[in-house]
């Protein structure tokens with residue numbers, strides 16, 4: 001018979017889900033003088049540490065470094081030949097700590113946070129039941145807040161034959177230790193593009209199936225165009241307007257056939273479905289507090305769930321911006337807001353949000369796609385700015401006009417755009433594509449978030465000859 005233990009003392013805050021976001025929430029509420037417990041059903045560190053950001057970037061780094069080196073005279077001759085896939089996997093395994101979370105546990109212990117292993121589920125307002133792997137039940141009470149940080153899992157479409165075909169999701173694509181000869185990637189968003197880049201560099205023949213008209217559809221169109229052209233040059237087959245209607249893999253092993261609407265088909269040795277994410281909220285007791293299981297959780301700018309005064313949802317699960325840095329930003333805000341409310345500060349509830357508002361989520365989200373070439377953007381695209389009713393002008397730049405570009409990589413191909421609000425003469429958005437361009441993004445984020453007037457940006461002088469001189473050329477192009 002299973003045992004239920006009722007926690008006598010309770011905690012100020014109980015967090016469900018110890019991904020990067022949950023960890024940051026407990027760190028912040030502890031710093032705000034509150035007690036906290038955190039519940040984790042898999043590995044502390046979450047999707048990001050073990051099956052997403054970290055392993056994917058470990059797979060991509062050698063691909064991008066080799067590609068950059070091949071564009072430098074005198075160096076390129078030393079870097080022909082294939083990547084050593086086994087060495088890449090060994091390094092990836094080190095980066096993810098061999099899928100063990102001991103280090104994270106030590107850190108949570110060191111800041112005095114109680115860690116409970118098991119599945120967390122709401123039992124009604126401020127109460128959380130934790131079912132341990134052994135089936136023991138533990139009930140926790142939160143004096144001030146429960147914070148849901150349960151993240152997302154891969155969304156697989158309902159297609160005939162798909163479950164029996166054992167498709168890769170992002171988890172297999174980041175943890176596999178064998179290079180398939182032929183990899184079919186379904187989906188042209190960030191995960192599809194990054195994994196196509198990594199596995200192509202590791203030696204797979206990649207076919208990328210995209211339902212829409214191009215890659216990276218949420219960014220400025222020229223980013224996806226540059227990335228697609230480079231993938232094709234390296235041998236990928238990209239098919240746009242390709243909707244999958246079925247998947248066939250006899251007996252669940254051997255080659256897999258991906259059938260497209262219209263009857264065409266593609267064969268591979270593995271198929272990766274990178275077709276979106278869904279919230280991990282189907283079994284966390286949302287029905288006990290009047291919310292719908294399986295739904296994304298709507299929040300206000302302090303990350304408090306709409307219609308409650310004690311439940312928060314932070315990170316991927318609120319569907320605001322599915323990226324680690326943005327979730328951790330929200331965690332800092334939510335942690336401070338929870339602590340402020342717990343200490344009787346009613347300024348938020350009186351509408352004086354001050355620093356306790358995740359405003360960057362709305363119009364200043366930075367994102368780097370670690371493709372080859374890299375693609376990066378922050379703020380609004382031209383189309384989004386126009387839809388939002390701004391009077392704007394897009395200023396474009398061929399990165400070959402930047403002196404540092406050809407030094408960085410001979411024959412540099414890249415493009416930059418800034419979207420300027422003509423009423424206020426501030427930058428609403430910026431987008432870049434090209435080798436090494438990801439590191440340029442934070443300067444754009446500062447300009448967008450700081451609403452730095454164009455007239456002041458002239459005095460932010462980029463060093464010669466760096467890629468950052470893109471800013472100078474963009475300003476010159478704006479002035480005309």
Ligand SMILES: Cc1cc2nc3c(=O)[nH]c(=O)nc-3n(C[C@H](O)[C@H](O)[C@H](O)COP(=O)(O)OP(=O)(O)OC[C@H]3O[C@@H](n4cnc5c(N)ncnc54)[C@H](O)[C@@H]3O)c2cc1C
Pocket residue numbers: 016017018019020021022039040041042043044045046047048049051052053054056057118119120121149150151152170174191280283284314315316317321322323324325326327
């Ligand atoms: C392939 C890939 C690459 C990515 N690369 C990047 C990148 O380079 N940069 C970037 O910023 N973002 C990247 N992302 C996105 C990033 O992984 C997520 O934004 C981030 O992991 C979200 O953090 P989170 O804490 O909200 O959720 P998660 O990391 O998903 O963590 C949620 C945690 O909650 C636990 N949990 C769930 N339900 C329960 C429950 N009922 N009880 C107890 N525990 C529970 C889970 O086990 C998990 O540990 C990538 C995503 C993918 C798929």
